[in-house]
Amino acid sequence: MKYRQLKNLGLKYLFFVLVCSRTSLSFAQQDSLVIAKPLKFDEAILLGIQNNKQLKIANTNLAIAKENVDQAKIAKMPRVGLSAGYTYIGDPKLYEGFYESNITVDYFNHMGFANVVSSVPIYSGGSINNRIKQQELLSQMQESVVKMTEAEVKNAITEQYFTLEKLYRQIEVTKQNIINTDLRISQLKSRVNNGQNLKSDLLRTELQQSNFKISVFRSTNTIELISNYLDILIGFPTNTILKPEVAESMLPTENIDLQQSLADAFQNREEIKRAEIGIKISESSLSLTRSGFRPNINANLILNTEYPAQWPSYVNILNYWAAGLSLSWDVSSFYTLKHRISGDKLEIDKSNIALEITKDQISTEVKNAYVRYAESKENIKTYKKDVELSMSNYKIVKSRYDNDFALISEIVDAELQLNNSRISLVNANLDLIIQYYSLQYAMGKL
Template sequence: MNNSFIFYLFITLFLGVENVKAQEKHLFLPVDSLFSLAEHNSLQLVGSRQKINIVKKRTEIEKQEAWLPEIGASASMGYISNAHVWDNHFNYESTVKMPHTSIDFSLDAGFTVFNGGKTKNSLMKSELEDQIAVLDYQKDKESIQLLLLAKYLDLFTLYNQKEIYQQNIELAKHRLSNIQQLIKQGMLTHNDNIRSSLQLTELNLKLTEIQNDITITNHDLGIVIGLPEKTLIDVDTTLYDKAFEAAGLSFNKKDIPEIEAAEKKVESANKQINIEKASRLPQLSLYAGDAWARPFLYSIPPIDIYMHFFQAGVRLKYDIGSIYKSKKNIEKARLEKEYAETQKNWIEQKAEIDSHSSFVKMNEAQEKYDSEKESYRLAQDNYRVVEQKYLNKFATITDMLDASTALLSSQLNLNNARVNIIYRWYNLVRNTGNWQQVKN
C-alpha cells in the first residue's frame, strides 16, 4: 500500500511539472495501479475509513469508562448568614450567631466490580462492531474497484474500437482510391464512388463519436481515482493477451466480506441478549470518599472548626423494576438475533447464487469469444472473396460494402467478447471470495 501511495505521489508531481509544458499528458495505468489509486482517492472509501476510525474511538472510550474508576471532586467556599430560630408555631425565639465562612471539599471514587457481565459483553460487542466496520470497508473497496474496472474496460474497448475504425477507414480510403482509378478507366460507374464515399463519411463520423466517448470516460475515471486534470489514461493492452481461466477458482464464502460481516452481526446480537439479561442482576461496586468542611453545623451553636472524615465500603444496587422491564428488552434482542441470522442465511444464499451465475457467465463469455473468433475468420475470407469478385466485375458495390460492414461488425464483436471475458473473470473472482488474489 505504501508503494502504491508513493507511486501516486510521483505521478501527481510529475504530471504537475509536465503540465506546464503541455496541456495533456499520457499516463500508463495498469489494473493494480487503478485499484491502488481508487483505494486512496475514492470518496466512498475515504468515508468508510473514517467510519472505522469513529467506531474504534468509540470502543476505546467504552474500555476507558469500563475499566477506570469513577472519580469526582468538588470544592466550594461561601458565606453563611446568622440562623433565626422559630418554634413550631412560627413564633420567633432567637438569633443564633453562625461562622460566616463556609468551606467544603470532597473527593469521591467508585468502581463497579460486578454487573452481571454487562460491561464485558458491551466491550465484546464494540469490538465486533470494529470488525464489522473493517469488513464493510473491504466490501466497499471490492465493489468500487470492480466498478472502476468496468469503466476501465469501457475505455479499453473504446481504444480498440478506435483502432478498428481507423484501420477500416484506411481500408475504405484505399478501396475508394482503387474505385476512382477504375472509373477513370471506364470500368466502374460514378455511383460506386458515391457509395464508397458515403461509407467513408459514416466511418469518420463513428470515429468522432468514439473519440468523444473516450474523452468522457477518461475524464470520469480520472476524477474518481484522483488524477490531475487533462491526464490521458493509457490502458494496459497486455490484458488482451493474458489468460483468464475459471479453473482453480472455487466458492470460498469465508472470504466474502458481506458473509463475514453478517456472522459478526449475529455474534453482536448474542452479546446484546447477554447485556439485556445482565440488567436483571444486581450491581456490586466499591466506593470511597474523603470530605473536608468548615464549619461544623451539627451542633447548636455551630462550631467554627474544620471537620475531616473518610468513608469506604461496598455498595450493592438492584433495580427491582428490571424484573418486569427487562422482559421486553430481552425479547426484542432475541428477535434482532433471529433477524441477523436470517440476514446471514440470505446473504450466504445470495452469494452462492451469484457465484454459480458468475461461473456460468464466465464459461458463456469464453464460448462466445470462440464463436466470434470463428465469425471474424469467416468475415475476413468473405471480404477477400467479394473484393476479388468486385474488382473483376463479378460483384456489385453493394456486395462490397456489405462485406466490409460484416468485417467491421465481426471485428467489434470479437473485441467486445474478449473484453467481456476479462470483466467476467474479475466478477467471478469477486463473487467467489477470491478478491485477495487480485493484486491491489
C-alpha cells in the first residue's frame, strides 16, 4: 500500500516537472517572439542583395571572367624576351694522335652574351580574336548568372518573408481563441460545480484549449526556423528572430494577362539569355577550331651582344640586330581537326536544343504561377464568405448554448470552424502576395 502511494506520488511529481518544463519552454519561446526584430520587405530585399553569400560568389566569378577577357586581349601585344649568360672556360688543350701529346692554348677564359628577342603576331588565323570573343561571351554568361542569382535570392526572401508573416497571423488568431476558451473554462468550472454541466464538457473545452496552445507552440518553433533561414539569406546573425511588417496595401490587385506574361518571360528571363549566349559560345568554339587551318605570321626583332665575338680567334665584342618575318603552318591540321569540327557542330545543335528546353520550362513556370495567382484571388473571396458564415453560425450556437439549448460539443465545433476559417483567410491573403511575386519572378521582373 505504501509502495503504491509512493509510486503515485512519484508519477504526480513527474507530471508536475513535465508541465513546469513545458510551461517554461513556452514562456521562453514567447519571450523570443517579443524581442523579435522588425523587418520591412524592401529592407529585406536590399540586405539580401548586399549580403547574400551566393550572390557574392556570383559577383566574384563575374570579376574573374572580366579579368580573363583582359588576359585574352594581351595576346595581341608584343612578346619580349630577355636572355643573358656567363661562362668561364678553362685553358683548352689540343691533342695529337690518340692523346700522345698536347699543346695548351692560352685563351681568354671569360665568355658572356645577352640578347633581346621580340615577336609581334601579325596574323594568327583569327584564333586570337576568337579567343577574345569567347571570353567576352563567357563574361556575358556570368553577368547573366549574377542576375539569375539575384532574382532567385529575391524570390526566396519573398517566400520566406510572407510565410513568416503567415505564422505570426496564425498565432494571433489562435491566441484570441485561447483567451476565449480561458473564459469559457472558468465559466464551466462553476457550472460543473453547480451541476449545470457535465465534467466531460469541461474536459472537452480544456482539450480544445490544449490543441490551441500546441498550435501556437509549433508555429513559434517554425518562426524560429524560418527566421534562421531568412537570416542566412539577408546576412543577419542566425539567432535573430524576425518580425515582418506587412500592410494591407501590399495585397496585389493587378490583373495579369497570361499571353503578356509569357511574352515578358521570354524577353526578360536570364535563363533564355544564358542559353542564347551558350549557342554563341559553341559557334565561337567552331570558329576557333577552324582557325587551326590557317597559318600564323609573326614579326620578329633580335638585339644581340657577345663577348668574345668568336672562339678561339677573337676577343672582341660583337653587337648585331635582326628583323624579319616568320611563318608557321600546321599542314596536318587539315586532317587532324576533322573530328573536332564535327564535335563543335554537334555542340551547336545541342545548345539550340537546350534553348528550346529552357523556353518550354519557363513557359510551364509562367503558366503554373499564373494559375496559382488567379486561384489565390478566388480563394480570398471564398474564405471571406467562410468567415462570415462561420461567425454567424458561432453567434447562433453561442446564443443557444448560453440559453441551454445547445451542447458544449456544438459550441466547440463552431469555434473550431470559425478559427479554421479565419486562419484560412489569413493564409489566402498572404498566399496571394507570395503567388504574385512568384509570377513576377517567372516573368523575369523580380
